[in-house]
Amino acid sequence: MKNKKRKFLTKSQGVTLIELLISIAIVGTLLTVLTSLYVMGIRLYQKEFRETNIQSENRILLDRIIKDAKEAIGVELSYDSYVSDTTSTIILKVPAIDADKNIIYDAEGNFAIDRIIYEKLGNNLNRIVIANALSQRPNANLNISDKITGINFTYTPNIENSVELEVNLITQDTSSSKILTVNNTSKVLLRNK
Secondary structure, three states: HHHHHHHHHHHOOOOOOOHHHHHHHHHHHHHHHHHHHHHHHHHHHHHHHHHHHHHHHHHHOOOOOOHHHHOOOOOOOOOOOOEEOOOOOOEEEEEEEEEOOOEOOOOOOOEEEEEEEEEOOOOOEEEEEEEEOOOOOEEEEEEEEOOOOOOOEEEOOOOOOOEEEEEEEEEEOOOOOOOEEEEEEEEEOOOOO
């Protein structure tokens, strides 16, 4: 029995050069395929992530404009150096509020007015708040996005007598070689209209 074991051990031979080369080629091919799939997956994830982010940013900005428009009692044609138009600027007249978020009325019983202005300058969208002296709403001038390629306002029936407002917002991400553009539109009725 001992002789048989020795005979078996001495007869075992190593792997031939051809077998080794074939196995290296198979493993190399598998690694190449797996690496390619992994890289494609990463690229697809990055693309989807960018698309989701730009879509989300567009929707958040549009929702913010619509929220402010819902509070507005009207659109003002001009205020200070700002002029409402259809392609870059809107001046929303919103009721001034006190510390408890109650509406403030002036001496004649009318709403005291704060103004919220959205202004597109280049690719920047600014939100400017000009508060009434009695209002607790803070004055502000914020750049809320630098990816705006277009904003359009449609007033029904017209700017000064606006009852309904439609906002079309176009954002664009140029952070990589492929440009992503998102276009969303929303309509809103102004307060008490």
